[in-house]
Amino acid sequence: MTDTMPQHFDVIVVGAGLSGIDAGYHLQGYCSNKSYVILESRDAIGGTWDLFRYPGIRSDSDMYTFGYSFRPWQTDASIADGESIRTYVRDTAKAYGIDRKIRFGHRVKRASWSSADALWTIEAESGPEREPVRLTCNFLFSCTGYYDYAAGYEPQFAGADKFHGRIVHPQHWPADLDYAGKRVVVIGSGATAVTIIPAMAETAAQVTMLQRSPSYIVSRPSKDAVALWLRRYLPTKVAYAIARWRNALYGLYLYNRCRTKPELVKRFIIGQARLQLGAGFDVKTHFTPRYNPWDQRMCLAPDGDFFRAIKAGKADIVTDEIDTFTETGIRLRSGRELPADIIVTATGLKMQMLGGIDMVVDGRPIKFAETMNFRGAMLSDVPNAAHVFGYTNASWTLKADLICAYVCRLINFMDRRGYVQCTPRQRDPSIAPEPMVDFSSGYIQRSIGQFPHQGSKKPWKLYQNYVMDTLSLRFGPVNDPALEFSRRGESRQAA
Numbered sequence: 001m002t003d004t005m006p007q008h009f010d011v012i013v014v015g016a017g018l019s020g021i022d023a024g025y026h027l028q029g030y031c032s033n034k035s036y037v038i039l040e041s042r043d044a045i046g047g048t049w050d051l052f053r054y055p056g057i058r059s060d061s062d063m064y065t066f067g068y069s070f071r072p073w074q075t076d077a078s079i080a081d082g083e084s085i086r087t088y089v090r091d092t093a094k095a096y097g098i099d100r101k102i103r104f105g106h107r108v109k110r111a112s113w114s115s116a117d118a119l120w121t122i123e124a125e126s127g128p129e130r131e132p133v134r135l136t137c138n139f140l141f142s143c144t145g146y147y148d149y150a151a152g153y154e155p156q157f158a159g160a161d162k163f164h165g166r167i168v169h170p171q172h173w174p175a176d177l178d179y180a181g182k183r184v185v186v187i188g189s190g191a192t193a194v195t196i197i198p199a200m201a202e203t204a205a206q207v208t209m210l211q212r213s214p215s216y217i218v219s220r221p222s223k224d225a226v227a228l229w230l231r232r233y234l235p236t237k238v239a240y241a242i243a244r245w246r247n248a249l250y251g252l253y254l255y256n257r258c259r260t261k262p263e264l265v266k267r268f269i270i271g272q273a274r275l276q277l278g279a280g281f282d283v284k285t286h287f288t289p290r291y292n293p294w295d296q297r298m299c300l301a302p303d304g305d306f307f308r309a310i311k312a313g314k315a316d317i318v319t320d321e322i323d324t325f326t327e328t329g330i331r332l333r334s335g336r337e338l339p340a341d342i343i344v345t346a347t348g349l350k351m352q353m354l355g356g357i358d359m360v361v362d363g364r365p366i367k368f369a370e371t372m373n374f375r376g377a378m379l380s381d382v383p384n385a386a387h388v389f390g391y392t393n394a395s396w397t398l399k400a401d402l403i404c405a406y407v408c409r410l411i412n413f414m415d416r417r418g419y420v421q422c423t424p425r426q427r428d429p430s431i432a433p434e435p436m437v438d439f440s441s442g443y444i445q446r447s448i449g450q451f452p453h454q455g456s457k458k459p460w461k462l463y464q465n466y467v468m469d470t471l472s473l474r475f476g477p478v479n480d481p482a483l484e485f486s487r488r489g490e491s492r493q494a495a
């Protein structure tokens with residue numbers, strides 16, 4: 001297609017990760033009269049689960065809630081490895097013919113809305129030559145995840161250029177990295193470090209977790225006995241639906257318990273760590289976080305693998321700060337030297353809203369920080385556009401499924417009433433802006449200022465609650481007073 005003749009679709013989905021495939025499924029099933037395409041900047045389906053290839057990569061959610069509502073997770077493991085998740089997402093795309101709707105190698109750079117035409121113009125770059133591509137659509141659905149694919153967060157460590165070994169970031173794991181028999185230092189205490197350490201400890205000479213401060217690490221069986229039992233006696237779909245609801249509700253209960261009784265939960269989690277590591281281990285220094293449970297995302301150790309690696313002496317923890325990298329490892333503030341052949345910087349992600357797409361509405365560039373999240377799915381003053389941003393305290397997919405279903409309801413509602421434009425408007429002065437995510441984690445704090453806000457009240461409040469969101473997004477009225485609809489010819493300029 002040339003610049004003068006952009007190709008048109010009713011809906012353009014951006015991103016072919018877990019959420020983009022979810023969007024494809026819903027659009028095909030519930031808006032079957034609509035044309036859609038998925039633009040994906042990479043050359044593969046799976047997003048996160050294709051990009052991250054570090055040792056041990058796995059979910060930390062159970063797959064009964066992390067799997068799609070419409071496609072039962074049938075593998076025995078409830079905490080699944082990256083490859084199984086990638087295969088599951090790809091197989092889902094194939095099973096429903098969604099893979100045929102994907103245009104790979106299309107990076108969306110800019111999306112411009114015209115109220116006069118009630119149309120989005122999407123500008124993308126295609127292939128290695130970055131050829132410009134233009135498309136138009138009535139509705140834009142961003143399924144771009146929440147972080148920058150180009151690079152992870154890597155703080156500048158003094159002396160890093162002096163280090164003679166290899167420095168590796170988990171977001172770009174080198175396929176040729178041989179760590180057998182090597183001394184490895186993993187910088188970080190988040191989910192990635194907790195995943196990588198037991199996996200590398202299987203063959204490395206020694207793996208040391210170097211953390212500035214501890215995180216909560218919870219052990220949980222990698223198989224869900226109740227879900228497996230249900231599957232044995234009930235039809236697959238029924239068993240899956242029950243396991244999904246059970247786990248979603250149980251997760252909600254645990255989260256609420258953490259918020260209402262933080263001291264009790266804190267004592268329990270730290271007590272569990274002590275139980276697994278034995279009385280002699282300095283749990284106070286290495287496993288006692290400075291924050292309350294769920295002020296940051298919890299780390300999971302399936303079947304206690306992280307604790308077992310420490311107990312076996314294959315992994316250890318150092319809680320200290322880095323003074324400088326040296327030729328042979330890391331010197332700490334305490335003066336201690338950590339020798340290393342490989343340093344893994346599990347220092348986190350760089351958050352990014354809507355895949356770095358520049359959004360423009362009627363010639364006005366959108367600053368996400370000035371927008372407010374409507375039902376966690378749309379942005380104030382941005383017409384005909386939705387985005388998936390999953391739960392921070394539960395499986396991403398639970399929310400992705402709900403948002404995809406909601407977008408389909410909205411599109412169908414507009415169709416029935418002859419509307420061509422729908423824009424969330426926040427005009428209630430009693431609603432105060434609040435951060436979209438209230439985690440104290442470094443990666444959130446570093447970038448939350450560039451993200452949209454949530455509001456202090458419905459429909460702008462993010463409750464992080466699957467039951468409330470099910471009622472609101474699945475069953476609540478589409479015709480919300482905060483949504484401004486208009487028909488062709490009466491399209492209004494965005495405020």
Ligand SMILES: Cc1cc2nc3c(=O)[nH]c(=O)nc-3n(C[C@H](O)[C@H](O)[C@H](O)COP(=O)(O)OP(=O)(O)OC[C@H]3O[C@@H](n4cnc5c(N)ncnc54)[C@H](O)[C@@H]3O)c2cc1C
Pocket residue numbers: 014015016017018019020039040041042046047048049052058059060061066106107108109143144145146147149192354355356357388390394395396397
């Ligand atoms: C290591 C790791 C483990 C995780 N584990 C869990 C877990 O256990 N449970 C959980 O709930 N969540 C987890 N998450 C969060 C996870 O990202 C989501 O659960 C889920 O995979 C997000 O799916 P998504 O499709 O929304 O986004 P992504 O998986 O990030 O996919 C986004 C897709 O959009 C594409 N894209 C982005 N920008 C553009 C653009 N401008 N143009 C075109 N294409 C674009 C990307 O290439 C990518 O394919 C984890 C995240 C990480 C990094």
